[in-house]
Amino acid sequence: MTKPFQFKDRDVKIEKRETVFHGFFRMDKLWLTHPRFDGGQMPTFTRELFIRGDATCVLPYDPDRDEVVLLEQFRLGALGRKQSPWLLELVAGMNEEGESPEDVAQREGQEEAGLTFKPLNKICDYLVSPGGSTELIHLYCGRISTESAGGLFGMEHEHEDIRAHVFSADEAIAMIYDGRINNAAAIIALQWLQLNRPRLREGWS
Incomplete structure (x- = not known):
């Protein structure tokens, strides 16, 4: 086998x-060929x-409290489905x-949640939808304290309206399985956390 x-x-x-x-995004048309x-x-x-630059996503995690911060905000692409278009996502x-x-x-x-990450742990890089988009996600888990986390954030000039929520890690992971969290970056990061929590809690605490 090759x-x-x-x-x-x-x-x-x-x-x-x-x-x-x-416009806000860019679309190119290509004529191409390649070997079979x-x-x-x-x-x-x-x-x-669809030409879209790379992005970075972070799952904020407090290993001492075993809690994560997730951001709730409106997403146009979720309109018209049998769910709220306000999603729970990563920074x-x-x-x-x-x-x-x-x-x-x-x-x-800082802009979206008032958080500083110390340290940042690389999870992976992944292509969002390589059949038609150039976007690559750099995915991290970042250590934070949830002691005073939460609240309203976002950049007004970017039309951001963000509420930061604190959840137990168990509750956040459960929201994957009941469908309340259904965006790729959050699913990947939370499932990674599920596998790596013991190591992080021992090494970061």
Whole structure:
């Protein structure tokens, strides 16, 4: 059996590319071809690509109290489904030019929840929807104290309206299984926490 990853970025030939929309987000149309697993070549085909920069997400966790902070805010993409469009999510923000993911984590922690992370533990990097989007998430768990956490936050000029909630780790994890938390970054981070809580509580306390 051939091992995976036999093809590289250089094997994709982009014959034409044009921007078809550029507003708050950007959409490009590409004409491309690439090798096939059977040794042939894919005929030229078109795809629309959603151009979105990388982002950083952080799960704030207090190992002494065994509590997490989750942010509630309105999300347009959740409209029209059988649920509230106000979601429970992680601290998150888009990476600006020249910023490291760790810089973004600390900036967004302050803006969205009044939190500083000491330390930050890398969970993973993952592609959000690689079938049609460029976005990559840098995912972390950050140590905080929940003693005075919670409240209303957000940047007015960015039209943010955020309520920070404190939950026990057990309750937050349970919300994955009953469907109250159904966004990828929060699910991945909380399931990672479920696996790593003993190590974090021993090493961070």
